[in-house]
Amino acid sequence: MNPRLPLRFAAAFVMALCAPAISIAQDPWPGRTLNYVVPYPPGGTTDILGRTIAQRLGEALKTTVIVDNRAGATGTIGGAFVARAAPDGQTVLGTSIGPQAIVPHLMKLPYNPAKAYEPVSLVGTVPHLLVVNAATTPYTSVAQLIAAAKEKPGSVAFASGGNGTILQMQGELLRLQSQTTMTHVPYKGDVPALQDVIGGQVTFMFAPIAAALPHVQSGKLRALAVTSASRMPALPSVPTMTEAGFKDFVVEQWQAIYVPAKTPAAIVQRLHQEVSRILQDRSVAASFEKLGVTVVDGTPAQLAQRQAADSQRWAAVIRDAGIKLD
Template sequence: MNETPRTLGRRSLLGALATPLLAAAWPALAQGHWPAGKTITWVVPYPAGGSTDILGRAIAVRLGPALGATVIVDNKAGATGTIGSAFVARAPADGFTLLGTSIGPQAIVPHLMPRMPYDAVTAFAPVTLVGTIPHLLVTAASRPWNSVAELLAQAKAKPGQLSFASGGNGTILQMQGELLRLQAGVQMTHVPYKGDTPAVQDVLAGHADCMFAPVAAALPHVQGGKLKALAVTSAVRQKALPDVPTMGQAGFKDFVVEQWQAVYAPAGTPAAVVQRLHGEIVRILKDPEVLAMADKLGVTLVGSTPQQLADTQKADLATWGKVIQQAGIKAD
């Protein structure tokens, strides 16, 4: 059938009317039928038991009732967090698959893997930056140095002989060690482990000279006198360790480094759904039980806007890309 100008005009008018109606329907859907009675999958790209997993489960168990739905946590570990992240990147953008992840797969690993299974920026819709985790530069109590300056003086006197441990290649723990090495102009040997715990244990045993460790992992050993904390990577001193200087106070003013935890949805998820998820998660982060749990994990809860998470990710992509290039770091 031939279209007349009048018919085309009528259809254009109907299309123009339908667009705002459909747009208006999403907020109603986000508030009502979505995702009532259905199941949301919260993907954690790491094994169970880590801080990302514990924090994700604490949010998920409260998010379900808030949305009138069921939220299940699915651990899809492997490839430094990229397997689970890739799963979410490929999922339908309907608000039923979420990613509870950390800085590694979103801002570090993209510079290390020659063939990333997703674009860390364009494949996801940021929901919120959940929180940040500072780190301590620690060494065994038996080691002779008592400050960052003394440690680096030894590193300069014995190039390449001192070692720093990390929880694995491509982790934020390695990146901090590389950043210190670059900024101080010293040669230190990186010793990667399969996780933070074995790395801390080998520093305790004196098999590695130092490392940047999450505050929660190192604090009991520091308080027990088995580890010495030389500095903290946050902008301000930690309440639990008021005598430990920040890296800035130790002479490295551009060394504020914190691991972050965040939530993403697949790119293209309706804005109303993202906003609903953001609002509910931010409310959950104010729950006294969640605050207490985060304190034990050494997490400072944030609850940022989606745009603030996007800005943080892009800034860290640039920062760690530069460090990886300057240090000549290669993937396994």
């Protein structure tokens, strides 16, 4: 008997055992339906952006991408779902600044947003307008609004889309910087908050540009300032918060994409490349601009840096303002 035969049989047996594993490892990603989780209800900015990206991502990857709305707890229910998902590239999170950089400083979460995900893309930013009712308030500048708050402490109230949102944080930042006493009135969403400012029930609000601009143009609201670094082409006469006398008040909501931590780097890179191609499409950029979103197309590293910087910034505001969830 050839003494080498047992060795050959052993080698063949090992190769047979390894073959399924090798086949699985070489299967092309994604290979099956992707789950694009949006931690907010349908119809909002994050949801609309997510549906646009999901449709085109499915076309690019030749698969189906399903948008899965898992709303609640200021975006953290959907965030927790993705944090628990398998790191195989099949689950994607399209979210915003609130759950990633603000809410973790207001409530105890079952996951750490700084460690639970791999950053994929910084999609874009959304500036806000400080608006008041044009008919029921006499204020034509931020200085006049602050003067009224100082004259009658507690008489000026600001609305937001809910506790822990970037809209609340801007009001709190204004209160801190102006050293005034103001009342925060949280709502279940940006739309009802804005409606009560239009109705005169609340003094002012930092509102997303896309939601507020039509009402400013119709004369129902008066814009006192914009939170972006420079003036907006659509409202060239409206000053920035910096021009209004408030330093370090460039505040923009950002939209971003993540996957669960430990997702293979090759999948993260491929996702980023495909999302980047989508964002560079002129028709996509134009549709996003109608929502008030300025496309950024940031890298994973840029997203991580932005998240860390904003987390530190809003943690300080929350601490100094003594903000707590109701």
